[in-house]
Amino acid sequence: MREITYRQALNEALAEEIARDPNVFLMGEEVAEYNGAYKVSQGLLDRFGPTRIIDTPISENGFAGLGIGAAMVGLRPIVEFMTFSFSLVAFDQIVNNAPNMLTMSGGQFNVPITFRGPNGPAHQLGATHSHATECLYANVPGLKICTPATPRDAKGLLKAAVRDNNPVLVLECELFYSHKGMVEDEDVDLLIPLGEAELKQEGSDVTIICYAQTVPIALAAAENLAKENINAEVIDLRSIKPLDWPAVFKSVAKTHRVVIAEQDRPWCGIGSEIAYRIQQEIFDELDAPIQRVSQEDVPMPYNEALEQAVLPSAAKIVAAVKKIC
Amino acid sequence: MSQPEQRDEVEMLATMLLIRRFEERASQQYQAQKIGGFCHLYIGQEAVVTGAVAATRPDDYLITAYRDHAHALARGTSADACMAELFGKATGCSKGLGGSMHYFDKEHHMYGGHAIVGAHVPLATGMAFAAKYRKEDRVTLCFFGDGAINQGGFHEALNLAGLFKLPVIFICENNFFAMGTSVKRSTSLEQIVDRARGYDMPSGIIDGMSFRDVRDGLSHLIASIRKEPHPAFVEMRTYRYRGHSMSDPASYRTKEELEKFRLEDPITRLRAQLTREGKLTNEQFDKMDKKAKDAAMSSVKFAEKSPEPPLDELYGYTYAPNGEESPAAGTRATKPSEKGRGSSTREKKRTGANISPNGKQA
Secondary structure (H helix, E strand, O other): OEEEEHHHHHHHHHHHHHHHOOOEEEEEOOOOOOOOOOOOOOOHHHHHOOOOEEEOOOOHHHHHHHHHHHHHOOOEEEEEOOOHHHHHHHHHHHHHHOOOHHHHOOOOOOOOOEEEEEEOOOOOOOHHHOOOOHHHHHOOOOOEEEOOOOHHHHHHHHHHHHHOOOOEEEEEEHHHOOOEEEEOOOOOOOOOOOOOOEEEEOOOOEEEEEOOOHHHHHHHHHHHHHHOOOOEEEEEOOEEEOOOHHHHHHHHHHHOOEEEEOOOOOOOOHHHHHHHHHHHHHHHHOOOOOEEEOOOOOOOOOOHHHHHHHOOOHHHHHHHHHHHO | OOHHHHHHHHHHHHHHHHHHHHHHHHHHHHHOOOOOOOOOOOOOOHHHHHHHHHHOOOOOEEEEOOOOHHHHHHHOOOHHHHHHHHOOOOOOOOOOOOOOOOOOEOOOOEEEEOOOOOOOHHHHHHHHHHHHHOOOOOOEEEEEEHHHHHOHHHHHHHHHHHHHOOOEEEEEEEOOEEOOEEHHHHOOOOOHHHHHHHHOOOEEEEEOOOHHHHHHHHHHHHHHHHHOOOOEEEEEEOOOOOOOOOOOOOOOOOHHHHHHHHOOOHHHHHHHHHHHOOOOOHHHHHHHHHHHHHHHHHHHHHHHHOOOOOHHHOOOOOOOOOOOOOOOHHHHHHOOOOOOOOOOOOOOOOOOOOEOOOOOEO
16 A cells, blocks of 8 residues: 555556557546646547547537547546536537436437546536536436545546446546555555445544545544534445445444535535435334534535535534534 | 448448338337337338448447337337337337337347437537547447427537537437427527537538438548547438327428428438439339338337246346346345244234333233
């Protein structure tokens, strides 16, 4: 194990998969000569050349569709969106073409493509550049969605996504690119299966379910709660679709209280689905109403204080826990 | 003209007849309510896809929009599989899961059947990209209607194809109407072909009612593309005799206009050419036409007696299998059959009861 950044972990995953499989290539805005808008693809053009690392014009609909067409005939494209806020320009390709093809063709054409890039609010980018898109895409059958929150998960999930035979969205955390964490040495072929949650911290009093940008704030909240003698169990979902229901149910059956911390907006949100499934499947295990901490249901304001008011935080999670503990 | 090409022309005339008789039969079955959803007929436009197929190799990629029955039939998909698809049967070319607008046939390199106008044009650039990436000399034929040329995806795809010099021919089947809106009312240009000028690719107009013009025009382009990959754009001037879909009486155009194009009928034209040149007798033609009618009729019988797709396959195509997983592996987690119930050994009690301030059980 060694300590590397989230950015470096993604870079290694890209390099390893492109080196391993000649059908894998990286395409997107500024991925080649500029070395990536967030430097995730640093050095890849020099190493693999312009046939594998491909700059595109600003045409998300066009190059997302190009990737899907290439995947239909056997390539395994990695398409980078500079941010998933821009993936909305390619919404039709991601929602209508990639995940429908296998069913529409009666099983003849699968689409092994990875869409990746930063997702979720960053810092004062305003309403158009701050979208967390997991809710939108989780509604679509045929897509898989993962949300790595650590360098290790970033590397292992991205590599698994590239090898998956389906369209997978790797929703990275824009604010985490410089975060450091322990990751297996480079000679280890690190694969983290899609659909496996991780128990970040054991506890007995309440389960905090989190993912992506809410993972560090959930852990901070748990630390604060411990000082008040409330032992929180923290589960990082890591994948939104498929979602690790057994891990969720097991923890709730142990703690009987649930707070869901989500980085997206509340309406028809990830937390709505999780809360529904818990009460549907293990209603008897609940000792209190399920609490949710999410964004406020407003377009993201630019002003820093207002932005903070919209976002989930450790303090909001602590407050939600205290309502039921 | 050499012997093999002569034979091909008669064969392609037979294909045109099969397309027409198949669609006439489909129209009848639609009216009899045996076919669901939308149904868009190609009748009148047969020379475009048959001419194109005559100019290509079987392993060249072909992709089209929702008016797609003819493209599958021309490529070699059986009338049985095509009709069964309209009936939603398991024996259909998309196993009854695609329908009229979503025909697919991997074996015959027919990549759909795409029903969002213009959205498949980027897919075609991707297929052409893959061919160039793998250094293959395959050409991608991308068909679309005149309604697609004002969609953003169309323009993005043409720019990418021009920029990357991809081996793709964009074939606009200009039948002069995007549903009920004429080209004059939808497009800023006098001539659709001028759209291609912005994207640095050779382009031209071909008489889409003439099999030979289509075949020869495309053959010329394909030879050039195989030598050195590049995109091209062709406007095929053609005409659909029927409405946009089965529910459209086409009252936005005149009888006179339709009659004018009927005089140009692609089947009548090729038949006349071959007859004049002594390559086809009336008896041969009648025989071919009867064969086409019989194939269309028997495809209806095949579709009627084919089984429905099994209900237990409902989740079977949402996700492709990975490695040793079953086809439905990816959906398993969201299927209602997976219950958390059973892990609970607690006694039933009222929600919210027994809550102590620190969350401990009272």
